[in-house]
Amino acid sequence: MNERILQKLEILADAAKYDVSCASGQSKRENKNKGLGNSTGMGICHAYTEDGRCVSLLKILLTNYCIFDCAYCVSRKSNDVKRAAFTVDEVVQLTIGFYRRNYIEGLFLSSGIFDSPDYTMERLVRIAKKLRLEENFNGYIHLKAIPGASDDLIKEAALYADRMSVNLEMPTEQSLKLLAPEKNHRDVIKPMEYLKNEIKGRKEERKLIKKTPLFAPAGQSTQMVIGATQENDMQILGMANYFYNKMELKRVYYSGYVPISTDNRLPAIGTPVPMIRENRLYQADWLMRFYGFNVNEIVGHDNPNLDLQVDPKLGWALRNLDKFPIDINTADLEVIKRVPGIGVTSAKKIVMARRYRRLHAEDLQKMGIAYKRASYFLSFSNPFQLQKDLTSMQIRQQILALQNSKYKADFSNQLALF
Structure with a gap:
């Protein structure tokens, strides 16, 4: 791997760590004295399948350049960070190279927004398409659906990706307007609805025609940043429950806000969201999905926040x-x-x-x-x-x-x- 790509990988793997749509763990053990293997913490993360298997993924951004200035995001345009962008071929070569070395079993690819949603989404699609058709890559691919991108591009992406996800970002529309005024809540909901209807329709079609192409067979997911605004757990879980029931999502991920800059709209630096709150939200989410609990049994107006001491x-x-x-x-x-x-x-x-x-x-x-x-x-x-x-x-x-x-x-x- 040449030095230029290595530098890009370091920047864009680090930027991707804030997206928790797949569980990840990293190590920074260095290779000394020409030993066997290394673990530099650049891009390889771990995700878990529904049957409990752990798979290793290359988790990166296509770019951390972004036209938006979302207050909570490390890649926002006003933030003074190192910027980088992969080409389509570089991502394909990295994925295939890591796969052949048995470092990974798949790709988790997201991106800042270069020029427009369609411009960015088109490049994500080209990467997945090239991996599938030219490299004959049959490993797992998780792509981000860029809010605002056309239905045609979302559709094409889902033909090559195993899972698609559209990040909700903030639990409520009011919070999104506060911290990301350039974004539109409807732009997030629209591709979710489109994917839900297409996935359902393709499943029905596949019952009749076995050769119907796979279409996002692992479904879709989303992520909410928690703790950047004042929503209580009842609001957060209520929104998750809505997405499970109305959008038929496979997973909702909860990402505790990490204070990365000073902004009077955000929590003060040095006051990160307690990890135990994330843990409790995931436990509550698990109860809704697998234990038959209604969201109103877990939280309510008398107890709008989860107890941090007991599950x-x-x-x-x-x-x-x-x-x-x-x-x-x-x-x-x-x-x-x-x-x-x-x-x-x-x-x-x-x-x-x-x-x-x-x-x-x-x-x-x-x-x-x-x-x-x-x-x-x-x-x-x-x-x-x-x-x-x-x-x-x-x-x-x-x-x-x-x-x-x-x-x-x-x-x-x-x-x-x-």
């Missing part, structure tokens, strides 16, 4: 103690999934196992569920049963004490390794 499922259970304890041997699967400490897979194991005999507390412990947490919400007529006359606050305090003791034990075990 959302435990928070719901503590607010609804009248629904507990449940009998694990008779309760429906959907009810069992709502017990803190029991995940979807464990709940299915419980329903399967009880077909053969009545389950007891020790059986659940062997299944690997978080039994100490779950036991407060279960009913057993055996010596393992805990007192069920505790108040919500008492249960909360006892579970938090269990968590703290576990963290201390884990920390002690780590120290023992040194």
Whole structure:
């Protein structure tokens, strides 16, 4: 790799890290004394498929030049940063070169907006098209759909990409107008609606005609920046719920705002969004997608923000103690999934196992569920049963004490390794 492309890669991989539409992890271990391999943190990230497999992706921007001046964005036109732009051929060569060396399994490509949405989108399409048709590349490709680009370009991109995403950026239209007045909320919604309708139509067509070309087979996703404006978690999750139901998105990603410049519209430098808030939003999102929770059960006007001390499922259970304890041997699967400490897979194991005999507390412990947490919400007529006359606050305090003791034990075990 020549020095010029290496410099571009360093700049444009670093700029891409703020897009969390795929989970990523980087290392900066250097290759010394001509050892084997290196990890310089330039562009290779990790994403996870629906079946839990981890795949490595080349995650870069086509360019960090941008005609917009969004206050929250590191690549905005008024920011004093190093600028760079790849050519179409350079991105193709990088992808194929990294793939042949077994560094990556796919490409995650986004971009600042060069000249116009169509001008930028056309180059993203050319890259994906060249990879598929000229290089015969069958790895994973995730492309950003540029808001404002024509339907024809979005359509062509989806014929070559596995997943498309249009970043919502801000949770509400008011916040977008405040921090990105040059952008239009409708420009974000329009390509989402187009992709939703096309994906659905192509699936129906494929049932009749097997040779119908694939069209964004991994669906579409979006990202919201949280903490740059004052939206509460009820507003954020309400918007996510809307996109899941109305736009049929596969994922909504939550990116905690990282203070990168002084602006009276933004939080002060030195006050980043707590990582635990991101974590709680993802946990709540998981409950909506896989556990059958309605957004109004997780947050509401009485509790508009998620509790940072306890996870959302435990928070719901503590607010609804009248629904507990449940009998694990008779309760429906959907009810069992709502017990803190029991995940979807464990709940299915419980329903399967009880077909053969009545389950007891020790059986659940062997299944690997978080039994100490779950036991407060279960009913057993055996010596393992805990007192069920505790108040919500008492249960909360006892579970938090269990968590703290576990963290201390884990920390002690780590120290023992040194």
